[in-house]
Amino acid sequence: MSAGTAHRQNSRLREWIFFYILSIIAALVLSAILVEATGGDWRPVMNALLDGSLRRPGRWGETLGTAAPMLLVALGTIISSKAGLINIGQEGQLFVGAAFATYFGFLLGGPGPLNVVLILIFGAVGGAAWAGVAALLKFWRNVPEVLSTLLLVTVGGQLVAYGLSQPWLLLAPLADRGNRNQVSTQLADDNRLPRPEIFGNEVPSAVFIAIALAAVVSVLLARTTWGFRLRMLGRNPRAAQRSGVGQTRYGAAALLLSGAFAGVAGAAMLAGGGFAFGNYQLVPGFSANIGWTGLLVALVAREKALVAIPVAFVFASLRTGSSFVGATGVEGRITDVIQGFLVLALLVPPAVMFLRERQRARAAATERV
C-alpha cells in the first residue's frame, strides 16, 4: 500500500513538473514569436537579458538589490492573501511608505545606524497607514478592498508628488535640488543601508533583511496560532468567525501588515537601493513598478514565502536585464511582455492539476460503486 502511495505521489510530482516546464516554454516561445514578428531576433535579446542580469561584472549584485524590495512586497501580499484578502495596492503603499521614511527619517535625523532603523520603521508605518485606509473602508463601509487598494495607488502617488512640490513637506531646499523640480534631500551617508562587497558585487543589505523576513513569515504562517487563524479566515470566514477569529480584527491586521511590508520595501529602496532607485532621494515615480512586480511574485509563488525568494530573483533579472535589451534594437519593454506571459502561463498548471485531481477522485468514486 505504501509503495503504491509513493508511486502515485511520484507520478503526480512528475506531472506537476511537466506542466510547469511546458507552460514556461510556451510563454518564452510566445515572447520569441512576438520579437520575431516585429522584426527582431530573439537570440541577442536572450543574451542581453543574461548579460544585464547576471553575467556582466556587478550585475548580479544589482539584480539581488532589485529582488529585495520585490520579495518584501511579495511577503506582505502572501500574508494578506492567506487571510483571504486581495490587496493589490502595494505600488501605492510602497510609495507612501517611502515618503513617510523620507519625511520622518529626515526630520528626526538621529545618529547614523539608529536612524536607518527608524527609516525602515517609518516606512512600515506609512505603508500600513495607506493599507489602513483600505481596511477602514472595507470593515467600516463595506467597500471591496480589491477596488479601494487599487484606487488608492493613484491617490497615493499624487499625494506624494504633491508633497514633493511643497518645501514644508518633502521638497529639498533649493541648493540641494540640482536641476530637478520635485526631489527630496538626499539621505546622508550614514543614513544609508550598507552595501557590502561580495565577490566583486555590491550587495545591498536589504537582501539579507528580506530573506530573513521570508523565513519569519514562512514560520509565522505555518507554525503559529496566529498564522493558523489567519489561514482559517482565508479558507472559511464563517467558520473562523464562529470559532472566535473575528474577520475585522484578523483581516485588518493582515491588511495592515501587508501594507507595512510594502512600506518597508519602499524604505529599503530609499535607504539601500542606490542608483537604481532614485539614488537615495525620493522622486515622483519612485516606486517604479516594484509594487506591481512584487505582487506578481507573490502570485507566482502561490502563497509560499520561501518559494517567493527564487521567483523574486527571476523577476528582478528580467528587470535588470531589460536595460541591456535596448542595445539589440528591440524595445526594452519586451521584458514586461515576457513577464506577463510567464505569470499567465504559470497560472495554468495548478488549475489544470486541480481539475485532473477532481476527475481522478470522481473516477475512483464511481469505481467503488
Add this chain to the structure above:
Amino acid sequence: MGGFFQAFWDIASSNSTYLNGALFAAFLAFAATGEWVAERAGTLNISVEGMLLAGAFTSAVGYNITESMILALFCGVLGGLIIAGVQAEMSHRLTADQFVVGLTLNILVLGLAGFLDNEIQPATKLASSFDVPLLSDLPLIGQALFGQRWPFYVLYPLIPFTWWLVYRTRWGLELRSVGENPQSADVSGIDVNKRRRQSIYYAGFTSGLGGWFLIFGQIGLFEDSVIGGRGFIAIAAVIFGGWTLRGTLAGCIIFAGALSFRLSVQGLGYEVNSELLQSLPFIVTLLGMAIFAHRVRAPAALAQPFVRGLK
C-alpha cells in the same frame, strides 16, 4: 469663499464642462455596462482595464491598416474579446483565481500595448462630428448629448439593448441566477460557468467598443496611458450603482463629472495644485463607494468561483 462659489458657478455653467463630462461618462458607460453584466453573473472582472486598452490599441491598428473606422470598430471589439477570452477561459473553465487572472492580464496588456505601440506606431484621427437636428439646440446639455462625434451615438442603442438582454430574455434570467445562487442554477440545468464566460465575453465586447470610442470619439491618438486606471472607475461605478443598470449609469455620470471638473478648473485658468486635482476623480470614487457601498446588496455569489460539488 465667494471666489470658490464663483469658480464653481463658472465651471457649472461652462459648455465645455458638459461636453467633456458627456465624453468621459460615455467612455465609462461603455465599460461599465459590460462590467455590470459580468458582475451580475458573479465575476468581479478587473481585467476590464486591460480589455479597454486592448480594444483601443487594436482599433487604432485596425484603422491604420484599413483606413476605415467601421472596420476599426470590429478590430476593437476583437481586441476586447481576446482579453475576455483569456479571462473567461482561465477563471471559469480552468478555475484560476479571477482576480489573479485579471490583474495579470492588465499588466500583460499594458506591456504588450507599450511594446507594440513603439514598434507599430499606429496613426489615427478623430471621427467627424454629427449634430442631431433640433435636439442639439437644447441649452447646456444639447451639445453635450447630441452634438458629439458619431462614435458617441453607438452608446445609445447599447444601453437599452443590454437592459433588454439582462432583464427580458431567458439568457439574462439565467445569467442573474448564476450570479445569485450558482448551486440552484446548476441544479436546474444551467451551465453556470458557461453563462459566466458568456457574461465576460459581453464585457469584452462593450469594453472593445469603449476603447474604439476613446480613440475615435474622444482622443484621436493611441498611447499606452490612454486608459490610465479609468477601467477601475468603471468597476467602482457598478458598485456605486448597487448592481443596477440605472445606478451604474448614474455612477458613470458622477465620476465623469469629477473627471470633467478637473479639466475645466484648469481650462478656466483657476490655480489649483495639479497633483491634488489629478487624484480628485479617484477620491470622489472612493468617497462615493464609502457612502453607498454598504447600503446596496451585491449579487450573492459575486467573486465566488463555482465548482460543482464544492461550496
